[in-house]
């Protein structure tokens with residue numbers, strides 16, 4: 001079977017927006033008008049097709065991304081839904097990695113909102129070609145001009161209207177298409193399915209002409225020939241103008257702006273036309289880079305079926321049909337039944353069934369091609385960010401970066417009977433979300449979950465409490481992962497002796513402890529010469545040492561970067577045992593660490609704050625007050641980027657502080673950088689809290 005659409009006719013795009021700008025409603029309408037969705041599911045009814053998790057419907061925010069395939073004007077559209085919440089920027093980045101372009105939806109009543117700014121900056125980072133859709137033109141207070149102004153001022157980007165709204169608020173009727181210089185009016189009774197061309201209303205004529213002039217001037221700037229012709233009095237024809245707008249989008253030279261009201265069913269078809277006309281196809285964007293999994297040489301993969309298969313898994317969801325792995329094919333063809341290499345994990349994976357998702361149906365497919373987004377059913381080893389490829393041509397596509405988790409807390413099932421269910425559920429959640437981690441505290445045996453923020457963990461706990469899991473869980477307070485180490489060497493000679501009734505216990509060990517290189521972990525060495533401690537007792541010594549290292553003397557955190565050597569000892573023919581040596585080693589090492597000036601270490605985060613100029617002073621002042629060390633300050637677009645090292649302990653609730661400090665306009669990312677010794681005064685506080 002051949003492909004149904006040429007790769008040039010693909011549009012893999014996302015819809016990005018601030019919460020509530022209307023991303024879900026717009027997606028719904030797109031699916032409706034492009035014929036694959038048969039009923040309009042209103043968000044406020046909780047029936048939207050893309051919002052398939054019960055929880056999302058209740059919260060009204062889209063947490064997970066889904067990919068849906070639909071068709072328009074002979075093109076194949078794959079819509080990748082991107083979430084808008086700040087704690088889920090990882091999901092946004094993940095989606096941005098696999099799409100070729102995006103529609104940025106604004107609420108025309110609100111203009112550029114804080115989260116619009118955040119996702120826009122992420123779009124800049126990944127160089128995503130974008131068009132802007134000013135939605136909610138029907139809302140009281142809607143202002144297209146204000147949106148244009150906001151894009152300039154808040155985003156430092158250059159907006160160029162390619163449409164003007166006709167009317168506003170309850171009077172909003174349609175748009176002026178500045179490319180064709182025609183009005184387009186929607187017929188309310190048809191639920192927006194019917195619309196027709198009309199003459200531009202007289203009161204808009206002048207404004208439309210000025211806007212068209214601006215559009216043409218912005219367009220011809222991109223092409224010398226068109227510019228020369230224009231200067232000689234020849235305006236570009238429609239095809240040329242469209243080509244130039246497309247070029248502007250591809251290079252982010254400027255951003256075309258459209259208007260509409262998804263909710264009132266206006267402007268959606270013209271938005272789809274713009275997606276087709278202006279967003280890039282897979283062959284319009286730079287080829288994908290990767291490394292050869294054998295030679296580690298850099299390779300590029302072009303968007304064609306003729307190169308070996310390479311695809312990237314970008315989303316895993318669990319649904320009633322099983323595990324679905326969403327992947328984008330960058331090059332090559334995929335056939336059902338083949339065995340692929342997961343080059344990231346070095347594991348083979350058989351492709352059993354695969355499906356393509358439509359608005360409210362799924363289509364079983366046997367083949368998929370370069371540019372496609374497919375959902376693979378029942379993969380076992382693959383996780384988000386993994387590359388799946390032709391085993392004969394192993395390649396690892398650019399890896400996605402996941403920031404280190406910043407927060408952790410304990411969870412436990414309220415009832416014993418739920419404990420096992422909890423463990424299984426947590427494993428599942430961790431496999432679906434690479435920024436969510438689960439581990440067990442070796443000391444307390446508690447289950448610890450780690451993630452990107454309090455809301456992130458809250459939502460996981462919420463999922464556990466709901467169907468299908470229905471687990472009653474108790475959670476602890478969020479906390480930082482400290483470590484302990486030593487600063488100098490020490491030697492200890494310790495004898496464990498006990499005589500109670502029959503057999504006694506005897507073991508003597510002499511240990512040397514000293515700091516190991518930073519990051520080298522801990523190391524045990526048996527340096528005994530001759531048989532002063534018989535071999536069979538050594539595992540006991542090692543066990544004793546390991547148990548001390550899991551819980552340090554300062555506040556019970558793991559002890560790292562320590563070398564321990566057993567240099568001497570003694571035993572007794574009758575009274576010695578592995579247990580006696582374990583006890584001796586434990587006591588010896590405890591004493592040794594106390595003598596070796598123990599120190600508390602804390603994780604230091606590299607924090608990057610992106611802030612409008614007016615808040616930079618307060619942002620820096622605040623970072624200083626958090627024991628932060630400012631590393632630098634740069635410009636990105638019209639925003640300031642401040643980098644600093646800040647102890648994680650002082651970064652809790654930072655999201656909220658930053659939001660209120662900047663009226664929600666600054667955003668930040670942070671990732672673990674290194675561990676550093678905690679200042680004495682702070683160490684005392686930590687000790688008081690945990691010991």
Ligand SMILES: Nc1nc2c(ncn2[C@@H]2O[C@H](COP(=O)(O)OP(=O)(O)OP(=O)(O)O)[C@@H](O)[C@H]2O)c(=O)[nH]1
Pocket residue numbers: 017018019020021022023024025026043044060061062083084135136137138139260261262263264
């Ligand atoms: N008046 C008006 N309301 C709209 C329009 N589009 C969406 N809404 C409403 O705005 C609210 C939010 O819309 P959604 O589509 O859920 O927005 P979203 O951006 O997907 O929201 P998140 O998923 O939370 O990020 C809903 O109550 C919609 O009915 C519009 O064009 N006009």
